[in-house]
Amino acid sequence: MPLTHDSNLPSIHISMGEQDGQSWLAPGPEKQIIALLDALNDSIFVIDTHWRCTYMNQTAEALVGKTRAELVGKNVWEVFSDATNIPFYTEMHRAVQEKKPAHFETFYQPLGKWFDARIFPSPEGITVTAQDTTERRVTEEHQQALQHQIESEQARLQEVFNQMPGGVVIAEAPGGKILMGNQQVEDIFRHPVLPSPSLHEYNEWAGFHLDNGEPVKSEESPLARAIATGEVVRGEDYEYLRGDGTCCVIRLNAAPIRDTQDNIIAGVVTITDVTEQRELEQRKDEFISIASHELKTPITTIKALTQLLKRKLERQGLTESAASLTKIETNVNKLTRLANDLLDVSKIQAGRLDYAEKSVDMNALMRDIVETAQQISTTHTISLHGMVQKNIIGDGDRLTQVFVNLLTNAIKYSPQANNVDVFLAEEEDKITVSMQDYGMGISKEEQAKIFDRFYRVSDEKHLSVPGLGMGLYIACEIVKRHGGDITVTSEEGKGTTFFVSLPFGTHVGV
Ligand code: ADP
Numbered sequence: 001m002p003l004t005h006d007s008n009l010p011s012i013h014i015s016m017g018e019q020d021g022q023s024w025l026a027p028g029p030e031k032q033i034i035a036l037l038d039a040l041n042d043s044i045f046v047i048d049t050h051w052r053c054t055y056m057n058q059t060a061e062a063l064v065g066k067t068r069a070e071l072v073g074k075n076v077w078e079v080f081s082d083a084t085n086i087p088f089y090t091e092m093h094r095a096v097q098e099k100k101p102a103h104f105e106t107f108y109q110p111l112g113k114w115f116d117a118r119i120f121p122s123p124e125g126i127t128v129t130a131q132d133t134t135e136r137r138v139t140e141e142h143q144q145a146l147q148h149q150i151e152s153e154q155a156r157l158q159e160v161f162n163q164m165p166g167g168v169v170i171a172e173a174p175g176g177k178i179l180m181g182n183q184q185v186e187d188i189f190r191h192p193v194l195p196s197p198s199l200h201e202y203n204e205w206a207g208f209h210l211d212n213g214e215p216v217k218s219e220e221s222p223l224a225r226a227i228a229t230g231e232v233v234r235g236e237d238y239e240y241l242r243g244d245g246t247c248c249v250i251r252l253n254a255a256p257i258r259d260t261q262d263n264i265i266a267g268v269v270t271i272t273d274v275t276e277q278r279e280l281e282q283r284k285d286e287f288i289s290i291a292s293h294e295l296k297t298p299i300t301t302i303k304a305l306t307q308l309l310k311r312k313l314e315r316q317g318l319t320e321s322a323a324s325l326t327k328i329e330t331n332v333n334k335l336t337r338l339a340n341d342l343l344d345v346s347k348i349q350a351g352r353l354d355y356a357e358k359s360v361d362m363n364a365l366m367r368d369i370v371e372t373a374q375q376i377s378t379t380h381t382i383s384l385h386g387m388v389q390k391n392i393i394g395d396g397d398r399l400t401q402v403f404v405n406l407l408t409n410a411i412k413y414s415p416q417a418n419n420v421d422v423f424l425a426e427e428e429d430k431i432t433v434s435m436q437d438y439g440m441g442i443s444k445e446e447q448a449k450i451f452d453r454f455y456r457v458s459d460e461k462h463l464s465v466p467g468l469g470m471g472l473y474i475a476c477e478i479v480k481r482h483g484g485d486i487t488v489t490s491e492e493g494k495g496t497t498f499f500v501s502l503p504f505g506t507h508v509g510v
Contacts, residue, residue, distance in 0.1 A: 041131070047092075048125040051075050063132055065111060082110050088117065095119040096126060105133060114138075154180070167271035170257070173227040173264045176218075188250060188273045191243030207238035207250065222254035227267040230256045237274060248275040285349050292342035299339055303332045341470045345453060348477045355395040355481055362431055362502075363387050365396055366424055369403050373411070380411050381419050388426040392502050398478045399502075402486075405471035406435040406498050412465050414439020414495065430484070430503045441492040450488070451476040475500075 034057075037044055043060035047053055053071045061067055064080075071079055083089055087106040095102040102119040114137040117130040158180065161168045167185035171178050186192060207216050218224055222233035233254040240248050251274045257266040310325040347353040370384045410420045417438040425432045442450060446457045456462060456469040472486075479486045483503050490496035 043128075043130045043132075045076075045128040045130070046125065047076060047128065051077055053079075054125070060130070063113075063115075063130060080110075083108060088115075091117070092119055092126060092128070095121045105137075107137075158182070164270075166273070168268065169223070169271070170266055170268050171223055171227070172266050173256070176224065176227070179266065185271055188248065188271055189240065189242055190246075207240040210237055210239050210249065213239070222252045223267045223269040226254035226256045226269070227264055230258075230264055232256075237278070248273055249278045250274065285346055288342050289346035289350070292339050292346060295335070295339040296343070299332060299335050303329070303336065306332060338468070341468070341474060344474050345470050348474065353398075353477065353481070355398060355478075357393060358396060359391045360394050360396045360399060361391050362424060362433070365400060366403065366422060366433065369400060369407060370422055373404070373407050377411055380414070380417065382407065382411075382422065383419065384422045384424065386424040388424055388431050390426065390431075390504055392431055392482075392504055394482045394502065395478075399482070402475040402478050402500065403433065403435070405475050406500070409471065410435050410437035410439070410496070410498075412467070413437065413462070415465075417495070430501045433500045433502075434497055435500075436495065436497040438495040441494055441496055442488065442490040443492055447488050447490060451486070 037055075038058040040057060040059060043063040044055070044057045045053055045060055046055035053074060053076050056064075056068055056071060064071070066079070077084055077089070080088075086108060087104050088108070091102045091104050091106075099121050101121065103117070105114060105116045107114050112134075113132055114134045115130045116133045117128060120127045120129075161180065161182040164182060164184065167182060167188050169178055169181040169185055208214060209216060216238060219228070222236050225231070226233050233252070235251055235253060237249055237251050240250050242248055251272045252269055254267055254269040256264045257268055259265045306325055306329050310322050310329065313319075313322040313325065344353060366384055370382050374382050407420065407422070414420070414437040419438060421434075421436045423432075423434040423436070425434070440461045442457060449455050450457065451472050452469075453473045454469040455473070456467060476486050479500055479502070484501045486501075487499045488496060489499075
């Protein structure tokens with residue numbers, strides 16, 4: 001279709017010369033114009049009413065990969081025959097028909113390039129200016145693909161979050177701006193959390209310390225600490241006043257999130273509502289406390305009456321009946337120990353375990369313990385090694401409780417062995433008592449747990465030995481109250497050694 005001749009729009013008309021070398025340039029002022037056009041960054045094509053290219057600047061040569069000799073004077077749709085089904089063709093024809101300039105961006109497959117093109121129709125034909133926008137488009141497409149990838153990963157992450165049983169929040173480092181969270185967070189707090197401007201505000205209503213009821217400061221929260229220190233914070237409980245005015249206890253775990261250069265860029269916190277669990281534990285503790293108190297009175301009565309009856313029967317020469325009462329007495333003693341342990345556990349829970357503060361001669365204390373244990377044990381030889389020079393300050397009865405428990409364990413968890421060794425050693429600032437047995441041992445994973453309340457190693461060998469998992473918990477608490485510590489080394493099938501260190505000069509309860 002030839003171009004129509006009617007427009008006030010900008011146009012450039014350049015005379016054609018020979019197509020060899022520079023000879024296609026017209027003489028006169030046009031020469032300067034041509035030089036100027038060649039210097040432009042934009043490609044310029046001038047096309048006449050018969051779709052013949054009458055001029056193209058140097059930039060245009062580079063853009064389409066054709067020399068002026070190849071294109072000037074030719075019908076552009078013949079040279080670019082494969083461009084007839086892209087916007088170039090339709091837009092150029094439309095601009096001509098409507099006599100209106102056009103602006104569009106299009107991809108031209110044969111050259112693998114994006115063009116930003118403007119078309120200006122005029123009575124003499126059309127002028128096309130074009131820029132190669134491939135680099136920008138590729139960058140944009142790359143960014144879009146990246147953005148899309150981020151968005152779809154975020155959506156996937158959100159989906160995972162939504163499936164989680166508890167609440168999850170991700171906050172930006174260092175400001176603490178909350179980036180993501182799930183519905184469960186709001187369900188737990190009964191309070192709109194997301195979008196929440198920052199961790200700081202989040203913390204203001206996040207909770208109170210369980211032990212003293214003080215509000216949690218923003219920099220103290222597990223998430224803020226994980227972001228600030230890079231450490232993982234595990235299982236911390238806080239009380240929280242929910243949006244509806246009720247109280248709950250939440251358990252928080254927090255961890256930092258790092259980029260590939262190891263910089264902390266965010267933090268994640270998981271939130272579990274442990275209110276019911278805590279209430280249940282509290283009720284269990286109360287039950288233990290009441291039950292152990294209630295057990296003590298009848299046990300004491302039974303014990304006193306048994307002793308009385310035994311003495312009476314012995315006086316009457318009824319030794320056989322008296323022996324049966326001895327068995328009753330032994331079992332009542334076991335019951336007494338059990339009730340006492342239960343009582344101690346509930347006192348520890350309530351922070352009410354009493355301690356006396358006296359000078360304790362550890363040589364005498366350990367000698368008594370070992371001698372008494374030796375009198376009872378028919379299976380093991382218990383040897384005490386070493387002596388110390390100085391006394392410690394503490395509660396002798398409570399320390400006896402610790403070492404009796406360790407020694408009883410050493411004997412009962414080494415049924416195939418014949419010996420238990422007890423070592424007493426003194427260092428500059430502390431006394432260490434080591435209790436070594438040659439029994440079944442404790443696996444590495446279990447060693448960290450055996451000091452927990454009611455914890456028992458749950459393999460067949462250990463469970464064949466009677467016990468309730470209270471002794472080490474009580475022992476650990478007593479030793480800690482003396483400012484000391486208790487540790488264990490053990491090898492399965494070879495034996496176990498417990499080490500109790502007690503410092504000189506520390507007051508009980510410090
Ligand atoms: P228990 O009444 O069950 O003995 P403890 O609190 O004294 O309770 O000990 C906790 C657990 O630690 C025991 O159930 C046992 O599995 C393990 N344990 C303690 N002492 C030893 C030991 N000397 N050798 C092997 N296992 C031990």
